[in-house]
Structures are given as C-alpha cells and as structure tokens.
Amino acid sequence: IRRRNIEENLQYAYEHHPETFTRVDMLYIDCFVNKTRVRAFVDTGAQTSIMSVECARKCSIMRLLNKRMAGFAVGVGTARVLGRILAVDVKIGSGVYSLGVSVLDQSQTDFILGLDMLLKLGAVVDLRRHRLFIQGEVEGIPFVKGEFMADVGSLIGGKE
C-alpha cells in the first residue's frame, strides 16, 4: 500500500506539479552601492542583511566597517562576521536608501537584502508581477537572474 501511495503521488505530481521537477530562479535585484553595481539577493528568510567582504571591498566601503559588532552567523554551519556597516547609501531603482549590512568573511552571495532592510524599505515582494515594490517605486523593480546560490533549500545530487 505504501508503495502504491507513492506511485500515485508521483503520477499526480508529474501531471499537476511540473514545478517540482525544475529549478526555480531565485530573486535578485540590481542596485548600486557607492556607485558599484551589485546584484542583491532578496531573502525574507535572512534576519540580517549581509555583504561578503569581497563585495564590500569592491564597493570601497570597508572604511565604514564597525568591528565592535563582530561575531558569528549561524546557518546549517557558521561563518564569521567581521563587523557591521551601519549606514551605506544604496541606490535601488530611482531612489537612494541608507541601509545597514553585516560583513561576512565568507559568503557565496555578494549581498543579501534580508528581512531587516526589507521591512525598513516597506517592501512588497510580488511573485505575481515578479517585481519588488519599495517605498516610492510605483513601477516596481524587476527581478533579474542571479548566479546560482547553493542554499538550505537547494538539492544537490539525488538518486533519481
């Protein structure tokens, strides 16, 4: 019976849930940090916005790093937080917003726009129109394709 349940479930899924068998494009938006273009990963599951140390260097904002706020970030493993940049101007769409980011010594993603900053921006993540709406942006910011980022939710391998 167990096997039949699964077979029926598989058959049903192929017909009704094709998205199960494909990979979804993650949500990225283009923005400018200190005049440098950065692709930001829109992540409601991240409590704090994060920038990799490479990205912070590329944007020449390491002089703003506050090392008194160093510590550790915990996910499935851990990464070291070098400190926090408390306020940096980020241009998103036509507006410029002053955001705070924690700088990590190793991160697969350049810049994660986490829930703290999404709340501050009064963001609306619209997956119907595939756009991010913030404050004054009536038109919304279109999501763009980013490089692949391995995440807790992404499956590598598999025996299928």
Add this chain to the structure above:
Amino acid sequence: IRRRNIEENLQYAYEHHPETFTRVDMLYIDCFVNKTRVRAFVDTGAQTSIMSVECARKCSIMRLLNKRMAGFAVGVGTARVLGRILAVDVKIGSGVYSLGVSVLDQSQTDFILGLDMLLKLGAVVDLRRHRLFIQGEVEGIPFVKGEFMADVGSLIGGKE
C-alpha cells in the same frame, strides 16, 4: 580618519536606523497539513520548500515520502534530504493548496515555505501590511510570531 568615519557612522545609525540595534520578527504563517497545525516559515531565499522529518511524522504524511528523490541540502553546511513528498494538501487561510516539500532529517524549522511554492501560489509578501497574499485570499494571511530560528543572517554573540 578611519576611526572618525566609523564614529560618525555609528552616531548617524543610532539616530536614523534604530532597527540596526534590535532583532526583527521573522515571517511565519499558520497553516494546516493533514489537519495538523504547523507554523510555516516564509522564506524567499529557500529554493525548495522543506519539512523536518519530525514535522512530517507529526502530520502523519511520511507514507507519501518518495525516497527516490533523496540527496543533500547545502547551506553554510549540509543536511540530509530523506526524500520528497510530491503533493500534500495544505490549508492556508480559507483555501487548500497542493504543495510539494522535501523532507530533511534535521532542520531547526518545522516547515519552510520556499520560493518554489510561493511562486506556485502566486504569493505577494507584503511587509507594509504585514500579510501574505496568495491566490484567492483577498484579506491576506497575517504573519504570526514564530520561535526563533538561527539563520545565516542572525548574529549570535558579538563583542559589543
């Protein structure tokens, strides 16, 4: 000069960015999986929706587990994917939706509603009204407080 930059930045942040110094409540919604109430974590940064094996057992849906889709999930570390439940009815608000979830052998979160299912639901994550809008839900589903979940974005410790 570097030190003065940081001091000014800190001062500015205290005045204009009080959210830097507080923790934000993450986004959870209440839903029902096989008549069992589950608090789902709304995570646009997760490619795949995930359920912990404990939660799947609690909801009595382990009989639907397809082990041919086992593998590994990669975040800052790794976790084992026991398989995938291709279709399970989830009641959110007044509607019932057929969703797919990967089952993990260890997860700090019962149920992560990832980008795959948020896209499928045509979700709008509205941080102005603090509600999740999906398909037929005109009123929206209010976010509720969940337990604390450690994430890549959450800082533990710190020397401040």
